[in-house]
Amino acid sequence: MYNTTSSNIFDQLPKGLQALYLQGQDAPENGATAGLQRRSFLKVATAGGFALGAFPLLAQAQGAAPAAAASGLKPTQQPSAFVRIDKDGTVTVTINRLDFGQGVQTGLPMILAEELDADWRLVKSQHGNADPAYVDPAFGMHLTGGSGAIKNSYTQYRELGARTRAMLVSAAAAQWGVDAGSLRTQQGVVIGPGGKRLTYGELAEAAMKQPVPEQVTLKDPKQFRIIGKPTGRLDARAKSTGNQSYGIDVRLPGMLTAVVAHPPVFAGKVRSLDDAAARAIPGVKAVLRVPLDRGGEGVAVLAEGYWAAKQGRDALKVEWDTSAVEKVDSAKQLTSYRALAQTTGAIKYNADVGKLAAAPKKISAEFVFPYLAHAPMEPLNCTVQFSGQGADTRAELWLGTQMPGLDTMAASKVLGVPPQNVKMNVQMAGGGFGRRAIPSSDYVVEACAVAKAARAAGLNAAVRTLWSREDDIKGGYYRPMHVHRAEIGLDAQGNILAWDHVIVGQSIVGGSPFEAFMVKDGVDTTMVEGMKEPYDIPMRLSVHHPKVNVPVLWWRSVGSTHTAYVMETLIDEIARGSGQDPVAYRMKQFGSKHPRHSTALQLAVDKSGYGKRTLAAGRAWGVAVHESFNTVVAYVVEASVKDKTPVLHAVTAGVHCNLAINPTSIEAQIQGAALMGLSMCLPGAAITLKDGVVEQSNFGDFAVPRITDMPTVAVFVVPSADAPTGMGEPGLPPLAPAFANAVARLTGQAPRELPFKLA
Template sequence: MRTEWMNTQAAPEPATLNGQGGMSRRGFLKATGAVGGGLVLGFFVPGAGRVALAQPDKPVSAPNAFLRIAPDNTVTVSINRLEFGQGVHTSLPMLIAEELDADWTAMQATLAPAGSAYKDPAFGMQMTGGSNSVKNSFVQYREIGARARAMLVAAAAQQWHVTPDQCRTDKGMVYGPGDRKASYGELAESAMKLPVPGKVSLKDPRDFRIIGKPTPRLDAREKSSGKQQFGIDANVPGMKVAVVARPPVFGARIAKFDAMKARAIKGVVDVLEVPTDRGGTGIAVIADGYWPAKQGREALGLEWDTSSVEKVSSDKQFATYRELAKKPGIVARDADISRLARAPKKITAEFEFPYLAHAPMEPLNCVVDLKADSCTVWAGSQFQTVDQGAIAKTAGLKPEQVTLNTMMAGGGFGRRAVPTSDYIVEAVNVAKAYHATGKAGPVKLIWSREDDIKGGYYRPAHVHRAEIGLDAKGNILAWNHTIVGQSILTGTPFEPFMVKNGVDATMVEGMGEPYEVPLRLSVHNAKANVPVLWWRSVGSTHTAFVMETLIDEAAQIANVDPVAYRKKLIGDKHPRHLAALDLAVVQSGYGKISLPKGRAWGVALHESFQSVVAYVVEASIEKGVPKLHKVTAAVHCNQAVNPLSIEAQVQGAALMALGTTLPGAAITLKDGVVQQQNFSDYTVARMPDMPQIAVHIVPSGDAPTGMGEPGLPPLAPAFANAVAKLSGKRLRKLPFELNAGTKTA
């Protein structure tokens, strides 16, 4: 596997930022409190109006907010996100280090706790999601570095009785006339006494020496050596461990259990009935460790009352969805489709996508230390602001009485960003029940792998139905399209901003563009007793597959090369798409080299989170099973902050996407019960499935766009398009069912 990147092209003049997108002096914090002294800086951009979710807020200050320069010259950066594999523990410090002119070898990072100072500058809440971490903090973190640098230079100039413009900085040092020099650590204390500049100029991208360079991760050594502490490793003195027996059908309630048998297990200290998500109840077994808690749960002899909750069965659900898809729904995008009925050629296609579990390698967990007037929590939270509020409400406290420590997390893919804060609320409820018995001390709630797979909040199941009319030459005349599925935003705080006229924006994202096609799009919002949530790349997990396989099929009907067909439909309105597609084609050798016998090319292109990824793949069918051999990826994410992180994200996203094509990659329900429970019956891609991947980055000096998720959507359709060439069948389902494919024209 390899990544290639290029130096950025000429970019606009350096920006002077002090208004929207910048920060005024009053938004900064200057405080002591760091051990051994030093310079501490931090700020919060209130809303900034760049995203629909941004809400007005007051600037706030907090001790030790973002940046600390210690006397020994180390620079510690507080990360306002969750680090769970995407690399922000390195990329965000790179932004500060660039403008600070820091010595990269002296950089350190730490995850910030929940706090108003750490809110996303665009969303107005502390969160990690939507591939927004680098994108939304690109200016924020650079300004912190630039202001700190200006204060250090001012301190040096004051000591040396020279003007600041007579000084320069490099690798953690300030240099002045007459061979004067001082380290940042030496200057930090005096810099603290100076006013924070209200206006700074940021570097021209052409002058970057850290941003854009492949940089090993700051947390790589700890993680590769096993020293890194994740949420599940948290160990607080006096802590007990809890597991919860949850209803087999979502929202059901406990009818009967045998607490005595569970208490008979050595190490079990309590057995308590607790509220669970969606109005259900369950049984918490609290013990001296995980194993006795788990054994105690197995001894409960549980009986459940499921009489008052809906019991979903996947077969019936898909049958209902297919019937709905034949009827017009709520119009999300309108177009004239009058030419559909008389089109000489047609494509009628029905697609099915199952529920998907997030299945991160680290199952959910949370430590709660609840006291009468405070609550301290340790968790790998993606939604610190939301979770802190939920903890406070559940515990009967004020948010300021809650300390939420952000722990490293072993993956998440959206599961740790739940508007209901389900697993954290459950943990607090367990702690409340435990303390109500007169006991004290922290409680650590751990989900097993089976709990995680069966525990809900899945990528929704969807059915798409497309009717496309083409002329004799294969040009698209009209396209009528219907999507059926559950809304993930209805009933959440995001509904007012992202559900318009009954259309959940995440359900239809990725439909249509960049192609100039007359698309009429409608949706049906289905209801089901299955909790659903965003899953890496959200709606694009299904819309990209539908769009890119149908465009490929149309190209086949037109008897036009699929790359040429796409480029014609894109036209000249989407240069970033064309740049990514062209780069993938050139680097793969598509159309220039001969593939081994039994292999075929597959192409797909998709934009999500404002980044474009194009794939050209090589695939075969071996003993009736599709096999992916080689992947060439081209990425247009504007300024590449850390090419190594982009490579890792594309590799991981491609493998995760490949997993969605494999047999068994589906969550199914029967009579309301999830049928899968572990990796033995819920398929995820493994190392032997990994193809050879080459990642190429389109050069750009524009501000970064998202990169954590965009590598996922186009992989499966590119693979499917290659399989269609080999088998003569168009695949309409994920995971792949080659025997159920539709013959191509």
């Protein structure tokens, strides 16, 4: 989603947002805080049954309140919120993230089960909710993003497992009347003197009465028997048999389905409405005008099922008022961006570029990147149900969300229900790539506005607001459009003397709660991540952030989606132009300062046969290496050009992500990210606007790769015992530039626009 050096995002949020996030979260009465440590340990029925309300300990979770009386541990460190052991020995691990394809529903349980010494065959997992126990321990807020799930919770889940194990051992020691130090554990069993054995299931009830240890000793990585082993996903059977339930699959008694007619131009409003034909559709229960994101207005059609609701929406006669909003035109926007790129903007790096004018060799380059839709396979959806009346009104939500905390607060504000009375049920999601982590909570706010309007209209039913594929692709929050301009001065040996660079593009975080700490000196840090490093370049880098009536958001790997392409194609061009091998040139640039880059690249080179194996006629090598989210991925690819269309045949990846928790999951993430990176290169992979209206609506005119486009992908991981780094996003950025560099070798053209357009 995004990358930040912040150790705790929450602490850097504006005070007003912190107050909103914490409002109404008084400490529970009657000692519930202290009781968290023992009561319900290992016996919590579900994460949703963690009976502490929605956010009762949030202030404590953020370090704003005194530590728990008995142990000093925060909710994020308490086993009671994360582990349940049934009498049959089944261990259910609650994950503090949304799993929407990246595999954390397996990876996090692997980490905890390792230190618990659990029998992996008896381990299951489930999603958490908006309880404070499930905040990201590094960021201090509920968040799935920035490839931080494994990275930020590695130590947390190890300690949770170790604490649970220690309590089980203490319970066994008490039962046998022996010293706990004389006992050992093995695959869900505590083993005592003389071969005595007690299973974790037999000990669970007694273990919950043991104190939670503050300090635990973790295993030496050499002792790992689960971590590091290729492991099938816990949800594989459900997904492969069609039994996996997603947010879109929520079904409640008497539930209505709503679809919303959105204005054709962002933030437009309803001028007039004729809903007679819609109301006549069998199954339609109501047609309601509702407020939308960014000050817009829409029309919701509620019915007994999606098809009736869609037919009702199709029958609406709406006249829209777009007179007060900007109507973006992509061609005109590109012209204005190009003009801005000729001027210096807000400064990120300010190296002296005085040598540029007299440089013996020069490169002048302009790069164009379009808007991109997230287009997850599961369109956006959110189900809302009210219960109670007056001061006792409660609301319950079901959705796949990357930010359950912020979405809970947004729902509370729209519904007029205190945040502690809003229950968030996090569902498995069918993709997202950042689209389910919106600071404005747009689709959640919309669903709550529909449910509130339905209740006011006398419809006391749960309401599932469902977006169609067309709604999803036309509905905004795209990867921003960007224009880069680079002026580079070189000597005869390809040494960079000066590099003047300008980027033009909307700020993702501008106007959001994150602006206060993610915009520095007028520069949105998400836009420039990936620029310059790891190369020692005398670069002046500046940016322009024009205001445009198109909602934008992080898109898998965020700034690196465009900065990696610019850096790695230009580095390759410099190497080729000076007669140097692109791999050797990069290795020289890395020197001894960037060993992870060198190691990852060398691994990809060795495994691919680059420079040693003769390629088939008409094929060429392409190389790129990039670090994002603290992980380095290098690609060596084979490509050809047929009928002026580039074709990607094979990809070899060298990955340096430190300790590989689950090599199988890493392989899947690289394969998926590489395919998504390929999607940026294909004809039709762009969102464009005409008169303010998005021109694309479905996969027929917003291209995604088909199975025939998929290259072979071989993934190799650099061995390491260091704490793991991010893995969900880093596989995407270097794919497109590696492909482009192969195309440049074949055609002499370095593609400067995505998707590729060859002359």
